[in-house]
Amino acid sequence: MAPRRPSSKLTQYKQLVSVAQSVRRLAHAPFSNFHVGAALLATDGRIYTGCNIENSSYGLTICAERTAVFKAISEGERNFRAIAVISDESGFTPPCGACRQVLMDLAGNIDFIMANAKGEMEIVKLKELLPLAFTPKNLKNPHRS
Ligand code: THU
Numbered sequence: 001m002a003p004r005r006p007s008s009k010l011t012q013y014k015q016l017v018s019v020a021q022s023v024r025r026l027a028h029a030p031f032s033n034f035h036v037g038a039a040l041l042a043t044d045g046r047i048y049t050g051c052n053i054e055n056s057s058y059g060l061t062i063c064a065e066r067t068a069v070f071k072a073i074s075e076g077e078r079n080f081r082a083i084a085v086i087s088d089e090s091g092f093t094p095p096c097g098a099c100r101q102v103l104m105d106l107a108g109n110i111d112f113i114m115a116n117a118k119g120e121m122e123i124v125k126l127k128e129l130l131p132l133a134f135t136p137k138n139l140k141n142p143h144r145s
Contacts, residue, residue, distance in 0.1 A: 038064035
């Protein structure tokens with residue numbers, strides 16, 4: 001049998017978008033009715049999913065992106081390649097400021113894939129979304145893990 005060719009980045013990212021699309025159905029968004037799904041790709045190929053989870057004390061709501069990265073970190077993952085995000089808006093949904101900061105800190109300068117209802121993608125580097133970011137490197141005693 002011919003050896004299996006590693007799938008191209010585009011194929012991988014399309015798959016990531018489709019995972020994000022499925023997990024969006026699990027969003028708990030009774031207050032905004034805005035459903036978001038995220039799929040975070042680790043360098044080892046593992047995918048961690050997340051959806052937004054709202055709270056009646058609105059400020060305690062967590063976005064899909066942070067759900068995904070917190071799940072990954074809590075499972076021991078440390079190296080990431082990309083995150084795909086999709087909402088039920090027809091256009092692309094850019095991440096909020098809090099998610100930009102958290103992703104930069106925990107996942108680094110990964111590809112941020114915004115997907116729309118047609119399955120189209122807009123891919124930007126996280127650094128483009130958060131230039132001149134404050135990161136652990138800026139701390140007096142940077143942590144090393
Ligand atoms: N939301 C996300 O989950 N990710 C984003 O990138 C944008 C916003 C959520 C938070 C809240 O539950 C709802 O969408 C409306 O802001």
